[in-house]
Amino acid sequence: MSDPADDPQANDSHWRAMRRVAMGLTLVWALLTFAPPFFARQLAFEIAGAPAIVWIAAQFGPFAYVVLAWLYERRASRLEQQRGDRAG
Amino acid sequence: MGAGSAAEPSAARPAHLARRYVACALVLLLFTAAMVVMERSGLRRTWIASAFLLMPVVLYASIGLACRTNEAAQYFVAGRNVPAIYNGMAIGADWMSVASFMGLAGLLYANGFGGLAYVLGWTGGFCLIAFFIAPYLRKFGQYTIPDFLGERYGGRLPRAVGLLVTAGCSLMYVVAQIYGIGLITSRLTGFGFEMGIFVGLGGVLVCSFVGGMRAITWTQVAQYLILMIAFLVPVVWLSIKQTGNPVPQIALGQQLKKVSERERELREDPREREVIAAFRAESEAYADRLHDVERSLGDERARLQRRLDVASAQGSSIAEPRAARRAVQELPKDAATAREVWSRARDIDRERAQPLAGMPPQADLFREGAPGGNERQGPQRSRLDFLALMFCLMAGTAGMPHILARFYTTPTVAAARRSVTWALFFIALLYVCAPILAVLVKYEVLTSVVGTSFAELPRWILEWSKSEPSLVSVVDINHDGVLQLGELHITSDILVLAAPEIGGLPFAVSCLVAAGGLAAALSTADGLLLTIANALSHDLYFNIVHRGPPTDRQVAVSKVILLFVALVAAYIALQRPAGILLLVTPVFSIAAATIFPALVLGVVWKRANRWGASAGMLAGFAATLYYLLTRQAGIAAAADAAAAALWFGIQAESAGVFGVPVAFAANVLVSLLTPPRAEDGPWVDALRQP
Numbered sequence: 211m212s213d214p215a216d217d218p219q220a221n222d223s224h225w226r227a228m229r230r231v232a233m234g235l236t237l238v239w240a241l242l243t244f245a246p247p248f249f250a251r252q253l254a255f256e257i258a259g260a261p262a263i264v265w266i267a268a269q270f271g272p273f274a275y276v277v278l279a280w281l282y283e284r285r286a287s288r289l290e291q292q293r294g295d296r297a298g
Numbered sequence: 299m300g301a302g303s304a305a306e307p308s309a310a311r312p313a314h315l316a317r318r319y320v321a322c323a324l325v326l327l328l329f330t331a332a333m334v335v336m337e338r339s340g341l342r343r344t345w346i347a348s349a350f351l352l353m354p355v356v357l358y359a360s361i362g363l364a365c366r367t368n369e370a371a372q373y374f375v376a377g378r379n380v381p382a383i384y385n386g387m388a389i390g391a392d393w394m395s396v397a398s399f400m401g402l403a404g405l406l407y408a409n410g411f412g413g414l415a416y417v418l419g420w421t422g423g424f425c426l427i428a429f430f431i432a433p434y435l436r437k438f439g440q441y442t443i444p445d446f447l448g449e450r451y452g453g454r455l456p457r458a459v460g461l462l463v464t465a466g467c468s469l470m471y472v473v474a475q476i477y478g479i480g481l482i483t484s485r486l487t488g489f490g491f492e493m494g495i496f497v498g499l500g501g502v503l504v505c506s507f508v509g510g511m512r513a514i515t516w517t518q519v520a521q522y523l524i525l526m527i528a529f530l531v532p533v534v535w536l537s538i539k540q541t542g543n544p545v546p547q548i549a550l551g552q553q554l555k556k557v558s559e560r561e562r563e564l565r566e567d568p569r570e571r572e573v574i575a576a577f578r579a580e581s582e583a584y585a586d587r588l589h590d591v592e593r594s595l596g597d598e599r600a601r602l603q604r605r606l607d608v609a610s611a612q613g614s615s616i617a618e619p620r621a622a623r624r625a626v627q628e629l630p631k632d633a634a635t636a637r638e639v640w641s642r643a644r645d646i647d648r649e650r651a652q653p654l655a656g657m658p659p660q661a662d663l664f665r666e667g668a669p670g671g672n673e674r675q676g677p678q679r680s681r682l683d684f685l686a687l688m689f690c691l692m693a694g695t696a697g698m699p700h701i702l703a704r705f706y707t708t709p710t711v712a713a714a715r716r717s718v719t720w721a722l723f724f725i726a727l728l729y730v731c732a733p734i735l736a737v738l739v740k741y742e743v744l745t746s747v748v749g750t751s752f753a754e755l756p757r758w759i760l761e762w763s764k765s766e767p768s769l770v771s772v773v774d775i776n777h778d779g780v781l782q783l784g785e786l787h788i789t790s791d792i793l794v795l796a797a798p799e800i801g802g803l804p805f806a807v808s809c810l811v812a813a814g815g816l817a818a819a820l821s822t823a824d825g826l827l828l829t830i831a832n833a834l835s836h837d838l839y840f841n842i843v844h845r846g847p848p849t850d851r852q853v854a855v856s857k858v859i860l861l862f863v864a865l866v867a868a869y870i871a872l873q874r875p876a877g878i879l880l881l882v883t884p885v886f887s888i889a890a891a892t893i894f895p896a897l898v899l900g901v902v903w904k905r906a907n908r909w910g911a912s913a914g915m916l917a918g919f920a921a922t923l924y925y926l927l928t929r930q931a932g933i934a935a936a937a938d939a940a941a942a943a944l945w946f947g948i949q950a951e952s953a954g955v956f957g958v959p960v961a962f963a964a965n966v967l968v969s970l971l972t973p974p975r976a977e978d979g980p981w982v983d984a985l986r987q988p
Contacts, residue, residue, distance in 0.1 A: 218983075221983060221986070221987055224986070224987065224988070225983075225986040225987075228986070229902070232429040232430060235425070235429060236425075236426075236429055239422065239425045239426075239429075243418065243422050243688065243692070244685055244688075244689075247415075247418075247681065247684055247685055247688065248681065248685065250663045250664065250681065251663060251664075254663065257551070258548075258551035259550075259551025259552050259553075259554055259555040260550055260551045260554045260555070260661070261661060261663075263411075263663065264411070264414070264554070264661065264733075267411075267414040267417060267418055268414055268417055268550075268730060268733040268734075269547060269550075269730050269733075271417070271418045271421070271422070272417060272418070272421040272722075272725075272726035272729050272730055273726055273730070275421050275422050275424060275425050275722055275726065276719065276722050276723045276726055278425050278428075279424060279425055279428040279718050279719040279722050280719045282425075282428050282429055282715070283428070283712075283715045283716055283718070283719050286433065286712075286715055287712050287715070290711075290712070290988035293987075293988055294988060
């Protein structure tokens, strides 16, 4: 690995911040993934001709994942920038 | 870090690149439009099909040749200068295989709601890649996935186990791709399936062989555009045709409602019930025969011989004796074959003796009833099974070696993260259209195909049932001269290929879809072959067998291995293994239970060591394989499969749901029981820094 751990404390806090973001978004991801199919029967009411659960699973779900990945990307880049500013 | 060589001219000017690819997409659209017009004015079908086969292959070959290379950094990781958006598109094409392009919509057509587990599972996994894997792999910055395991944990064991899984999973997966290539090429050209495989293989090798990852990446961007256009054109066209608006999402609600209404009608339809009764009678007749195979074989032979004698004596027509003679010849030769043939026929008839040809109503959710028990292989999933499958597909996505290796090719860590978002976006674009295509095609089948008379069957049924009777077949079992839903059999794998014809679109659109399917299959096969060959050459040959070589020999060895692997995969595909998805899903379970835990724990838990990682991978692999082999009908011996009840009603293909926890537990336990390695801590610390 090229860059040595210069300041252990800053390194550690950076990693912890990154982990917090990842874990938080993983929680959202898990809810988004497993809750709607679990409650599918309750979500069987219709919106514009199709059951709500079909809309969620077939249309909103995949794009919600895109949004999650994008949110992570934004947060992580900001954290890295802060880390870079502090270090340098 | 990494070996970033001199800036690649084609990659250095993104604006220039964008213009080129946009032009490529426009040319394809114009070309399709021109073909549609020329078809109306009488251009021969074989010409159209050849044009659609040749044009993309020439494009791929020229990109491949333009990117030929013998440099290791170029060959293995495309020089690490692929901009995030193009890497996203390339990953999209790499990811979207025949299973996504053809299998997914087919499955949604045949299984209804249950198929949505694939839509969610195959997109949601990318979030896990984004959060825990991609940026760290790029930071690590070497070449392969076994590489990461080997360096993170140290020693040869984790690298060797990772290598075994990488090569095994990718090989099974690439066989499915080559099978799809054979299917599509034979459909487009009229060559046999075998010939189709070898023509397709040439298309694969021209890229991966001459230019490695660099050629593959830039070809895959073009392939993504082609497969996306090929999927969208029929969806939008059918949507306009059926509802008058070009936005498929609006059509979804309207058409799903109509499909459900039509399904209710068909369930009550007396003719459909006749068909079901006829199939049930046939299956019972087979079951009767199976009670005493020896005797019924003798009876059957005598009966058919009598029929032949009568037919020959009457001499009224030539066709009748010929049919009778064929029936005598096709009779099983001995009792063992008879048992096999008849029990298969009994099962097929039993399956077809269901309302709606065995398909659950399109808008129905889950199978009712308690989980567990011995009930299996129904097309409809239970809720728990649905969740389990989704979990396996997601974790499997995050452990798929050929996808993960792509994150080595971006210039920076931030670009690796960005390319996950782009990849997911490009993949989601196609995945949200698959359920719509399934509904639109079903509407077409239920309203305009069902009820046509056998004298004037649509052309696609005649052609498919003649060339590939195992994929499409019709039988007028109740002898009323009219096609009922129960009398039409379509293998879900070919639904997308046949969709334009089912919907009555021009033949040129069929060819476009076939070209798209070919792009999907070729791009995935390219990526997979390269992954296997790189793992074998880089990890097995140069890191385990023979250490520290000059890089020019490394590429040469990799190319030789690539050729060999391609031939092995083609040989297996020639044996015509069962349905495409049947092969693909277990691969995800295995990747989920082996690579995924080892990578994630390697990043988030410093204490994980080489013994833990190896034990975790092996235990996960063993647990998954055990459930898979003992529960999968068709793999397990029939008697055993019946004896081994499913756990919680979870199908064999979702075996990873048991394998993943086993793998994590074994990794943690064994790591804690064995001493930590001093290098692990600092190594992981460095990995976690930007």
